[in-house]
Amino acid sequence: MPYIKELVFTVIKIMRKIFNILISIGLLFLAVYYFGIDRIIDQAKNIKLEFFLFAIIINLLLIPIVTKRWQLILRLLTPLPTFVQCIRAQLIAMYAGLFFPGLISGTAVKLVLMRQIGIRSKYTLLSILFDKIAIVLPLVTCIAISVPFIADTHVFQEELDNFPKVVAAVFLVFISVIAGALLIPRFVDNDSMMLKDLFHLHKGKIAAIFLWGIVVVCMGVLQYWTLFEFKASLADLFLVTPAVIFISSLPLSIGGWGLREGSGILFFALIDIPGEVALLASVQVGFAGIIVSMIGAFFWSKDLIPEGKKAMSAAIAKTKN
Numbered sequence: 001m002p003y004i005k006e007l008v009f010t011v012i013k014i015m016r017k018i019f020n021i022l023i024s025i026g027l028l029f030l031a032v033y034y035f036g037i038d039r040i041i042d043q044a045k046n047i048k049l050e051f052f053l054f055a056i057i058i059n060l061l062l063i064p065i066v067t068k069r070w071q072l073i074l075r076l077l078t079p080l081p082t083f084v085q086c087i088r089a090q091l092i093a094m095y096a097g098l099f100f101p102g103l104i105s106g107t108a109v110k111l112v113l114m115r116q117i118g119i120r121s122k123y124t125l126l127s128i129l130f131d132k133i134a135i136v137l138p139l140v141t142c143i144a145i146s147v148p149f150i151a152d153t154h155v156f157q158e159e160l161d162n163f164p165k166v167v168a169a170v171f172l173v174f175i176s177v178i179a180g181a182l183l184i185p186r187f188v189d190n191d192s193m194m195l196k197d198l199f200h201l202h203k204g205k206i207a208a209i210f211l212w213g214i215v216v217v218c219m220g221v222l223q224y225w226t227l228f229e230f231k232a233s234l235a236d237l238f239l240v241t242p243a244v245i246f247i248s249s250l251p252l253s254i255g256g257w258g259l260r261e262g263s264g265i266l267f268f269a270l271i272d273i274p275g276e277v278a279l280l281a282s283v284q285v286g287f288a289g290i291i292v293s294m295i296g297a298f299f300w301s302k303d304l305i306p307e308g309k310k311a312m313s314a315a316i317a318k319t320k321n
Helices: 002-035 037-044 049-077 083-096 103-116 121-151 154-158 163-190 192-201 203-227 234-249 259-269 275-293 295-301 307-320
Strands: none
Touching: 002 037, 002 259, 002 275, 037 275, 049 083, 049 121, 049 203, 049 275, 083 103, 083 275, 083 295, 103 121, 121 203, 121 234, 203 234, 203 275, 234 259, 259 275, 275 295
């Protein structure tokens, strides 16, 4: 009987990965098919390297911001991790994410690395769950605020006769809000008493953690603004970009590929950004993330954290099991 359960679990994991891959490939194919490869290539020729490099710099700046938020959460549970220890673990986890998509990439690596410096796995897991809440809440809040403004845009009003496009945009917005509402109780239920104690004892620090989440949203908006060569309205981008970021973070594709491009085409169209421009900007965001994640290879190859190899071995062993 245990072997049957393991077999079923393995099959489910494989099917989920196949589903994620199909979602990514399918949505990217639809985007390319809709605009045409020639049209996309012509637009790609107008990409300026300096704006892409600026987007990479923004991604680099996001690493210490995201890491500091995670450290603040860990510090609510234990005084052990330093910022350097956290940022090294974050970089190695990002690097592992290039090869092991999903929870294995980040969570398993962080668990092993934090365990090596004496932090209990329970605290690391709880900090990761709390960190996800700190990501979800600012995005869902921004999306909820932007819905009436999006509905009032002239593009939305002009496209009322084009029901498939309107329905798709509205559907993605509500899916984002509903997904956020469903995720938060799920995280809280994992260790509700400890989370309640944290909220009661550290209200000020927790408020600061969520403010860090707002900063991350602003950096995401700035990244798209850069890739649009500062030609788009920054105020308009604040209305639609949170929805794009949140949808691309849903665990339905590989690394957000496909979801990021599809949602970008739909939502940026509401603020008069052509579909092929939005598509290429979203692709650049994806490549910028890959490039920045490769920094973790430096820590790996130079053995600045010797436990990193153990973390990868543990991740590999877990995937095989």
